[in-house]
Structure formats: structure tokens, C-alpha cells
Amino acid sequence: MGVWGTDQWMLEGSTNLDNIKVVLxxxxxIRERITYCSVPIxxxxxxxxxxxxxxxxxxxELVEEDQKIFIKxxxxNNSKxxxxxxxxxxxxxxxPVISPCAFEARTQRWREDDYMYLWFRLIEEKAKKLVMKPGWEYSNGASxxxxxxxxxxxxFINPGNSLAKLPDDVDLNKEYDRIKKINLYAPGWQYLYLEDGVKLLSxxxxxxxxxxxxxxxxxxxxCKLYHISLFGIKNLEQKKEKIPYKPEFDTEDSIISKEIKNLTKLKNKQLPLFKSKLEELKLKYN
Known part of the structure; x- marks a missing residue:
């Protein structure tokens, strides 16, 4: 969910919580940080x-044409x-390199949110690097x-993102520092920045x-990248780089209205923290 929320909602209605815990x-x-390969599945x-x-x-509509084509x-092909x-x-x-498409739980009837909950936990807890497979911007999960x-x-991620409540003995400062040290790469170890994601997705x-x-x-x-970037998008526009698709920010029923409300809550309830984030963004993009 991001923006100081938790991912508990992803488990609503799931019958696979125990299995998810076993796999996680x-x-x-694996007692060291990993490289996670983000790929379409x-x-x-x-x-x-x-x-x-x-x-x-x-x-x-596709399944109506051929029920087996989705898997077959x-x-x-994505897995291969x-x-x-x-x-x-x-x-x-x-x-150690993790390939998520090598794991599947069809016989246990895992839902898409079950898989995403597992991979989000793994990324947050263990990943030092994410390497994005070319074409990731066309993939729901990889995006x-x-x-x-x-x-x-x-x-923008709570260290206890997967938990209803953080254990009392967790050092929040250390956890935040650890979480923020994740890096994103394209093949060839070319570093990927937030702006790269905006351009590719758009x-x-x-x-x-x-x-x-x-x-x-x-x-x-x-939309989430737009929110996080704030000054980054302005910087792209100042460079007159073409962004062919922009989401709507001002309509009540837009897909990001919930995210706008979350950011507003962050600004209203944790203003010092919100201001510090803005200062970080200014230094990064200006």
C-alpha cells in the first residue's frame, strides 16, 4: 500500500495465510541480503x-476463447x-538470486494478492537489489x-508493513535505514531511478x-510514482522530456483518490516528517 499503510488488507479472504508464512x-x-529478479508472470x-x-x-474474454491458454x-512462457x-x-x-516465477502454488489455489503479499515481504525484509527484466513496465506485478x-x-514504507503492530524491541531508525538502502537495476547493472520508471510506465x-x-x-x-516524485516530475517537464500519459489528480473518483487522501493524512498528522521528505526530494531533484 505504501505511504505508511500496511499490507494486511491483501490477506482479507485468504485461506493461505499459514502456507504463506511457511514459504516466507x-x-x-537465507541469512544474507538477496538480489530479486522482477519479471512478468x-x-x-x-x-x-x-x-x-x-x-x-x-x-x-481470452479464457472464454481457450481456458488453457492463460497457463499454457x-x-x-513468462516463467521460462x-x-x-x-x-x-x-x-x-x-x-543469492531469487526468481519469483520459479515458485507457484496453483494446487493450493493461491490468489494474486497472496503471491504479491509474499513477494512484498521478501523484498522488504531481504532484498538489497531489484533487477527489472526488460518489458517490466507492461507487467502488473513487476510494476x-x-x-x-x-x-x-x-x-514511504513502514518497517512493520506486514504486521498489525511492530514488536516493542524493534529499532525503528535502523529499520528505516535498512529499508531505504534498496537499489533498482536494469540488466547490465544500469541503475534505475524513479524518473526512469515514470517514463517507461507512461x-x-x-x-x-x-x-x-x-x-x-x-x-x-x-500515479504512486508521481506522488513520490513531486519535484522529480517537475524536473522532467523543465527538461521538456515528453511524457505521453499523465494520470488525473483532481477527480474525486480517480484511481488515485485514496492515495491523495493518504498523503494528506501524512502531511496533517506527521508534518515534521512530511517536511523532511520534501527536503530530501528537493536535494535529489533540484
Whole structure:
């Protein structure tokens, strides 16, 4: 969720909480920071190319055409490419490399939010580096992971994000420092900045909307980056760099109205902290 919220809402209605804890504890057995490969799994280029090929606009329409195509073509191809991508990264990484597409729990009927809850926890607790597979900006899950890492860098994530209440013995200052030290990369260890995410997502959304697709999750990811950047977007516009798609900020029913309210709460209730974040952003982008 970001902006000082928690991810507890993702578990509402889930029957897999115990299984999620077991899997997460297995990852916690890795006693050093990891490199996490962010890749498309259920969406991305394979997903949209198949929709175009079949002449449909949604997964529901696609499944009506062929119930097996989602797993057989989209997920399997994404998994093959994602694992191969992680294998290449592993050759260059000094840290353990995690490939999320190598894990699946279809037989336990995990929901998408179950998977995302697991990966968010792993990223927040263990990841030192996120390496984004080319084309990540067309992926719902990968775009959310990019945003989560940026939220961590800018201190918009609560160290107890997965918990209803932080343990009393947790040193908050150390946890905030640790969380903010995550780094984002493209292949070849090219550093990715917040502005890179804004540009890539805006082009992907513009491209898909021109083809008639609705992309609410990608839009939400872009909106969150806009909020976090504040001065960064202004800086891009001053450079006269083309941003083909911009979200609406002022409509009550816009997809980001909830995020606007969260930021307002942060400003009203934690004004000193909010001001310090603005100063950090000014130094970074001006």
C-alpha cells in the first residue's frame, strides 16, 4: 500500500495465510541480503500480444476463447523467460538470486494478492537489489514491485508493513535505514531511478491505451510514482522530456483518490516528517 499503510488488507479472504508464512520462513533461512529478479508472470508482453492475436481486451474474454491458454502460453512462457533471465543475473551477482516465477502454488489455489503479499515481504525484509527484466513496465506485478522499491527508497514504507503492530524491541531508525538502502537495476547493472520508471510506465500505458486496453494497475503504479516524485516530475517537464500519459489528480473518483487522501493524512498528522521528505526530494531533484 505504501505511504505508511500496511499490507494486511491483501490477506482479507485468504485461506493461505499459514502456507504463506511457511514459504516466507523458508526464504528467511537465507541469512544474507538477496538480489530479486522482477519479471512478468501473469501479464506483460505475452499477455497483451495474445489478447491482440485473439481480438479480445481482457483475460475473461481470452479464457472464454481457450481456458488453457492463460497457463499454457502466457504463464509458461513468462516463467521460462523469467527463469532464464534470473540465471543470467546469477552469473554476475555476488548475492543469492531469487526468481519469483520459479515458485507457484496453483494446487493450493493461491490468489494474486497472496503471491504479491509474499513477494512484498521478501523484498522488504531481504532484498538489497531489484533487477527489472526488460518489458517490466507492461507487467502488473513487476510494476507494483518497482513502486514498492521506490517507496522503500523514499521512506514511504513502514518497517512493520506486514504486521498489525511492530514488536516493542524493534529499532525503528535502523529499520528505516535498512529499508531505504534498496537499489533498482536494469540488466547490465544500469541503475534505475524513479524518473526512469515514470517514463517507461507512461509509454507503456500510452501504448496499451491506444490499442484499446484498460490498464488500471499500471495506472495506479504510475500515479504512486508521481506522488513520490513531486519535484522529480517537475524536473522532467523543465527538461521538456515528453511524457505521453499523465494520470488525473483532481477527480474525486480517480484511481488515485485514496492515495491523495493518504498523503494528506501524512502531511496533517506527521508534518515534521512530511517536511523532511520534501527536503530530501528537493536535494535529489533540484
Amino acid at each position: 520462513n523458508a526464504y528467511r533461512s 501473469t501479464s506483460g508482453h505475452f499477455y497483451y500480444s495474445e489478447l491482440e492475436k485473439k481480438g479480445v481486451k481482457s483475460i475473461d 502460453y502466457i504463464m509458461d 523467460e523469467g527463469i532464464a533471465f534470473a540465471d543470467e543475473i546469477a552469473k554476475e551477482s555476488r548475492r 507494483r514491485e518497482f513502486v514498492r522499491a521506490i517507496e522503500m527508497q523514499f521512506g 509509454y507503456a500505458i500510452h501504448d496499451l491505451k491506444q490499442k484499446g486496453f484498460e490498464v488500471p494497475i499500471l495506472e495506479q503504479s504510475l
